[in-house]
Amino acid sequence: MIVQEHLPTKLFKDRTVFVTGGGSGINLGVARNFAALGANLAICGRTQDKPDAAAVELRALSAHAGGKVLAVAADVRDYAAVQAAFARTRSEVGPIDVLVCGAAGNFLCPAEGLSPNGFKTVVDIDLLGSFHASRAAFEQLKETRGCIIFISAGQAFVPMAYQVHVAAAKAGIDIMMKNLAIEWGRHGIRTHSIVPGPIEATEGMRRLSSPEMEKGKKAVIPLGRYGTVDDIGQAAVFLASPLASYITGVVLCVDGGSNLVGSALWNTMVEKMDLQRR
Numbered sequence: 249m250i251v252q253e254h255l256p257t258k259l260f261k262d263r264t265v266f267v268t269g270g271g272s273g274i275n276l277g278v279a280r281n282f283a284a285l286g287a288n289l290a291i292c293g294r295t296q297d298k299p300d301a302a303a304v305e306l307r308a309l310s311a312h313a314g315g316k317v318l319a320v321a322a323d324v325r326d327y328a329a330v331q332a333a334f335a336r337t338r339s340e341v342g343p344i345d346v347l348v349c350g351a352a353g354n355f356l357c358p359a360e361g362l363s364p365n366g367f368k369t370v371v372d373i374d375l376l377g378s379f380h381a382s383r384a385a386f387e388q389l390k391e392t393r394g395c396i397i398f399i400s401a402g403q404a405f406v407p408m409a410y411q412v413h414v415a416a417a418k419a420g421i422d423i424m425m426k427n428l429a430i431e432w433g434r435h436g437i438r439t440h441s442i443v444p445g446p447i448e449a450t451e452g453m454r455r456l457s458s459p460e461m462e463k464g465k466k467a468v469i470p471l472g473r474y475g476t477v478d479d480i481g482q483a484a485v486f487l488a489s490p491l492a493s494y495i496t497g498v499v500l501c502v503d504g505g506s507n508l509v510g511s512a513l514w515n516t517m518v519e520k521m522d523l524q525r526r
């Protein structure tokens with residue numbers, strides 16, 4: 249992590265950041281970057297084990313600023329569970345200043361083979377789950393004049409084979425984000441989407457890639473490399489910081505330029521992938 253070398257290490261001291269799905273992958277990377285800058289963290293996952301494990305390292309990272317860390321089990325599809333998690337956060341850690349909606353589900357499936365429930369499951373986790381979190385956090389964000397960061401995906405605006413469910417969910421997130429920017433701007437609440445490109449060593453990459461795909465993809469990414477979870481964490485920290493106080497309603501691609509080259513390579517290669525493994 250390099251964020252401490254470039255920003256004050258107490259930039260988010262006494263600020264509370266809630267990250268849905270914060271126990272692993274990109275979302276944990278985002279949580280780490282805030283913790284390194286002194287934030288209090290609250291993270292949730294479907295089960296208690298992953299957030300609990302992640303909380304140990306987050307505590308160590310934010311200890312220099314007296315940061316508190318809370319790990320809770322809450323499935324974002326369950327509105328009551330999200331409300332309960334936010335109520336606990338408020339009383340045990342402090343009102344939420346930054347909400348990161350990162351919980352997501354994904355798998356590869358051709359549209360004609362996707363069951364209605366498979367489609368619904370991803371829309372429920374990604375889109376409805378993000379609405380649940382935003383809606384449930386509104387009063388706290390209004391009080392703190394905070395911000396929401398949605399973790400979106402390039403599928404929202406670049407059609408990709410075998411991703412119809414994810415595309416629908418993420419496109420919904422991006423337009424919801426813009427609606428909320430308009431409605432909640434008067435309360436001082438800013439909203440943003442971050443679009444990660446291919447991020448190395450994540451569950452998403454394991455599910456959506458293959459060694460052949462990796463070779464081809466790296467060659468066409470304008471910046472010539474895969475991203476890291478810290479690339480996304482750094483963007484999140486910027487958007488939540490005072491440096492971005494006049495920015496709202498934006499979709500920020502943090503993808504090395506991946507979205508610019510389209511999905512032709514992906515569409516050809518995904519057909520050759522063994523879908524049983526994913």
Ligand code: COA
Nearest residue numbers: 352353354355356357362363364365366369451452455526
């Ligand atoms: N291909 C096609 N359909 C699939 C599938 C796959 N690989 N995986 C799940 N589905 C379908 C199931 O068949 C089911 O539909 P059905 O009732 O018509 O059979 C539906 O999706 C729900 O599956 P289920 O396993 O009960 O859902 P879940 O809530 O336990 O899990 C998922 C959610 C499916 C998104 C699962 O992949 C998951 O838990 N993902 C979390 C981690 C993740 O995806 N990370 C990457 C983020 S980029």
